[in-house]
Amino acid sequence: KAGVTQTPRYLIKTRGQQVTLSCSPISGHRSVSWYQQTPGQGLQFLFEYFSETQRNKGNFPGRFSGRQFSNSRSEMNVSTLELGDSALYLCASSLDTVQETQYFGPGTRLLVL
Amino acid sequence: QKEVEQNSGPLSVPEGAIASLNCTYSDRGSQSFFWYRQYSGKSPELIMFIYSNGDKEDGRFTAQLNKASQYVSLLIRDSQPSDSATYLCAVKGYSSASKIIFGSGTRLSIRP
Numbered sequence: 001k002a003g004v005t006q007t008p009r010y011l012i013k014t015r016g017q018q019v020t021l022s023c024s025p026i027s028g029h030r031s032v033s034w035y036q037q038t039p040g041q042g043l044q045f046l047f048e049y050f051s052e053t054q055r056n057k058g059n060f061p062g063r064f065s066g067r068q069f070s071n072s073r074s075e076m077n078v079s080t081l082e083l084g085d086s087a088l089y090l091c092a093s094s095l096d097t098v099q100e101t102q103y104f105g106p107g108t109r110l111l112v113l
Numbered sequence: 114q115k116e117v118e119q120n121s122g123p124l125s126v127p128e129g130a131i132a133s134l135n136c137t138y139s140d141r142g143s144q145s146f147f148w149y150r151q152y153s154g155k156s157p158e159l160i161m162f163i164y165s166n167g168d169k170e171d172g173r174f175t176a177q178l179n180k181a182s183q184y185v186s187l188l189i190r191d192s193q194p195s196d197s198a199t200y201l202c203a204v205k206g207y208s209s210a211s212k213i214i215f216g217s218g219t220r221l222s223i224r225p
Binding site: 033035042043045048050055056088090096101102103104105106107 | 145147149155156157158159162201203205210212213214215217218
């Protein structure tokens with residue numbers, strides 16, 4: 001079974017631009033979560049989508065948004081990029097059970113100049 | 114108080130010794146507990162999960178859970194240099210809709 005895939009793997013943008021990242025979950029997984037990871041802040045939860053609906057949300061500004069499609073693929077968008085948005089963005093998918101863990105994709109490394 | 118707490122380390126352990134990583138959590142309703150390993154520049158990968166009080170062994174790894182003390186640990190026996198990584202503890206609540214909360218991770222270094 002193929003793992004979680006994320007595209008693109010690397011991205012360079014400038015301040016003020018916007019970016020869209022994509023995540024394809026493991027086949028059969030309906031829950032997709034997004035995380036931001038930086039050296040100083042660790043792994044921070046952005047949001048979780050399940051059945052095309054945002055189910056949980058972290059403490060990030062409204063510039064960070066996401067959506068999920070009917071095939072469970074998910075996208076996240078960051079508008080008006082800031083230097084501090086430079087990070088590794090990780091997507092994780094899981095089955096929707098209380099005992100099911102998340103499986104992470106390889107991440108998208110975003111650099112904002 | 115953070116929801117999931119870990120000592121950031123670095124924890125330095127000689128090769129061949131036992132590495133002990135600890136994690137405490139604040140939500141008594143938590144039901145599922147996970148340990149992830151993350152190498153520098155890579156994404157986290159699942160090592161073990163545990164749901165019931167007691168010990169769970171998988172090869173060189175043993176997870177220990179004590180719900181009364183709200184404490185979960187990971188023991189790595191016969192530590193190898195390849196075990197050098199950051200170990201993330203993660204906790205999930207009582208329902209499938211509960212989000213998984215990650216600790217900030219413990220950096221482990223195995224010295225030859």
